[in-house]
Amino acid sequence: MIPLLDLKAQYRQIRSEIDAAIMRVIESTQFVLGPDVDAFENRFAAYCSAAHCRAVNSGTSALHLALLAAGIGPGDEVITVSMTFVATTAAILYSGARPVFVDVDPVTWTMDPALIEAAITPRTKAILPVHLHGLMADMDPIMEIARRHRLVVIEDAAQAHGAEYKGRRAGSIGDLGCFSFYPGKNLGAYGEGGAIVTNQPDLARRISLLRDWGQESKYNHVVAGFNYRMDGIQGAVLNVKMDYIESWTQARRSVAAHYDRLLAQSPLMRPRPPSHSRHVYHVYAVGLPRRDETLKMLHEAGVGAGIHYPVPVHLQKAYAGLGHGAGDFPVTEALAGEFLSLPIYPELEPAQVAEVVGTLEKITLVEAA
Numbered sequence: 202m203i204p205l206l207d208l209k210a211q212y213r214q215i216r217s218e219i220d221a222a223i224m225r226v227i228e229s230t231q232f233v234l235g236p237d238v239d240a241f242e243n244r245f246a247a248y249c250s251a252a253h254c255r256a257v258n259s260g261t262s263a264l265h266l267a268l269l270a271a272g273i274g275p276g277d278e279v280i281t282v283s284m285t286f287v288a289t290t291a292a293i294l295y296s297g298a299r300p301v302f303v304d305v306d307p308v309t310w311t312m313d314p315a316l317i318e319a320a321i322t323p324r325t326k327a328i329l330p331v332h333l334h335g336l337m338a339d340m341d342p343i344m345e346i347a348r349r350h351r352l353v354v355i356e357d358a359a360q361a362h363g364a365e366y367k368g369r370r371a372g373s374i375g376d377l378g379c380f381s382f383y384p385g386k387n388l389g390a391y392g393e394g395g396a397i398v399t400n401q402p403d404l405a406r407r408i409s410l411l412r413d414w415g416q417e418s419k420y421n422h423v424v425a426g427f428n429y430r431m432d433g434i435q436g437a438v439l440n441v442k443m444d445y446i447e448s449w450t451q452a453r454r455s456v457a458a459h460y461d462r463l464l465a466q467s468p469l470m471r472p473r474p475p476s477h478s479r480h481v482y483h484v485y486a487v488g489l490p491r492r493d494e495t496l497k498m499l500h501e502a503g504v505g506a507g508i509h510y511p512v513p514v515h516l517q518k519a520y521a522g523l524g525h526g527a528g529d530f531p532v533t534e535a536l537a538g539e540f541l542s543l544p545i546y547p548e549l550e551p552a553q554v555a556e557v558v559g560t561l562e563k564i565t566l567v568e569a570a
């Protein structure tokens with residue numbers, strides 16, 4: 202069996218360091234925020250080439266606080282995509298604002314900048330692109346449009362730790378960048394976690410208040426805040442992993458390059474990152490017409506595969522209130538019907554990559570016959 206991802210393989214490599222780091226937190230009883238979280242924030246800010254980082258308890262909380270820190274609330278509109286995990290949309294709704302979707306580009310699968318201006322209204326306050334699967338959205342035109350219309354840009358970089366666009370790191374181009382450290386993400390905690398990076402000190406200060414009950418000092422609550430603090434244990438785990446994130450990212454890129462080579466002659470749709478981008482392959486997705494049958498047969502043949510994501514947000518029952526229907530975002534809907542995510546994680550062996558491709562080719566040949 203080749204799994205979609207293997208968190209145990211990573212733990213085995215770093216077990217002694219992780220166990221020691223967790224024990225140190227328990228002995229110190231610094232269970233919430235504290236020195237390990239502070240140290241992680243400094244390292245992660247540097248990793249993202251951003252001036253400030255504030256760690257929180259999930260990627261969803263990071264998005265929620267980024268929106269609130271930017272002053273977004275009821276009556277406002279935020280332009281985003283439906284080709285994402287539901288958290289992006291949920292966070293906009295938590296802030297009281299209305300998500301306004303635009304379709305994605307058929308090559309990069311990220312926000313199509315050519316569609317943004319038509320979606321801008323007098324209520325629009327922000328643009329929230331998603332760096333899907335580890336490839337950054339086309340940030341230059343997005344930033345240019347945002348500047349012209351005085352809009353805030355918040356990057357959903359939950360899948361894009363260390364990704365680059367024209368030499369600039371994910372999270373550092375917009376006003377705010379949001380990350381998730383959910384265990385399966387490229388940088389994963391041992392539980393829930395998230396962070397916001399920014400170059401603007403006033404935004405960082407507002408996030409510090411909002412994540413900790415709006416307290417300026419103990420029991421002095423100056424804004425209505427939240428309990429969105431990061432655990433000390435997660436800070437300690439993430440600090441250990443910061444020593445490895447770059448080599449793990451390179452390993453993911455090697456796995457992806459191997460898939461690219463083996464699939465070069467295949468008719469399947471594959472990731473095609475622009476040459477100016479550094480894709481970090483949180484997901485390696487291919488696209489094929491008989492996706493659901495292929496997925497089932499891959500599972501039967503012992504190959505873990507998944508779908509990111511089978512139903513776009515605008516067609517989810519939970520968000521029917523936004524008033525969308527089938528056909529509203531044709532590129533998003535077509536991709537959702539074809540995407541198939543192949544196993545990818547830093548420890549995946551070249552022979553396993555070859556086995557995945559061999560199995561996939563056999564299945565698609567049988568289907569074509």
Ligand SMILES: *Cc1c(COP(=O)(O)O)cnc(C)c1O
Nearest residue numbers: 259260261286288359381382383
């Ligand atoms: C994982 C993810 C989130 C949410 O992060 P959590 O830590 O699970 O709350 C938001 N946006 C995208 C694109 C994600 O992949």
